[in-house]
Amino acid sequence: MFRRTTRADREFREAQRAGQALLAMHTEWPEAPAPVAASAPAAPAEVPVVPDFLPPEFRAPCRQDVSGFMMRWDLPLVIDGEVHACHCGAYRNWIVFNMRDDSVWLRCEAGHEAEETRLDSAWYNRNSGPVDHFHPTLEDGLRHLGH
Numbered sequence: 001m002f003r004r005t006t007r008a009d010r011e012f013r014e015a016q017r018a019g020q021a022l023l024a025m026h027t028e029w030p031e032a033p034a035p036v037a038a039s040a041p042a043a044p045a046e047v048p049v050v051p052d053f054l055p056p057e058f059r060a061p062c063r064q065d066v067s068g069f070m071m072r073w074d075l076p077l078v079i080d081g082e083v084h085a086c087h088c089g090a091y092r093n094w095i096v097f098n099m100r101d102d103s104v105w106l107r108c109e110a111g112h113e114a115e116e117t118r119l120d121s122a123w124y125n126r127n128s129g130p131v132d133h134f135h136p137t138l139e140d141g142l143r144h145l146g147h
């Protein structure tokens with residue numbers, strides 16, 4: 001999903017310059033000034049604080065930026081103590097999707113897809129590795145994961 005553009009390059013360089021200027025400023029001061037304590041309205045605890053420094057293209061994508069996440073699950077998938085099987089009999093080599101609405105979907109090697117309501121985003125996050133690829137389309141993602 002991410003392709004570096006000339007515009008993104010420029011924004012990145014500008015952000016870099018801003019960062020270097022900030023560093024230079026700090027080295028000129030004998031002591032960094034103490035941060036000013038401002039009484040901001042208390043934010044709801046569930047709103048993540050995102051540093052507003054880098055342009056959005058360079059931030060790790062958050063859940064709202066993508067349609068969903070996907071990963072391979074080659075081993076038998078145990079849910080509630082039982083090995084889960086597709087109606088076609090497949091019980092391993094799944095693709096697991098975690099969609100923006102929190103739902104988790106399983107796709108077997110034969111391409112059968114079904115929502116798995118016993119799994120959710122928390123489960124997905126516990127079991128998935130870091131995001132290393134972005135795919136413009138679902139098909140592209142499936143190809144990448146070998147399906």
Ligand SMILES: [Zn+2]
Nearest residue numbers: 086088108112
């Ligand atoms: Zn199947």
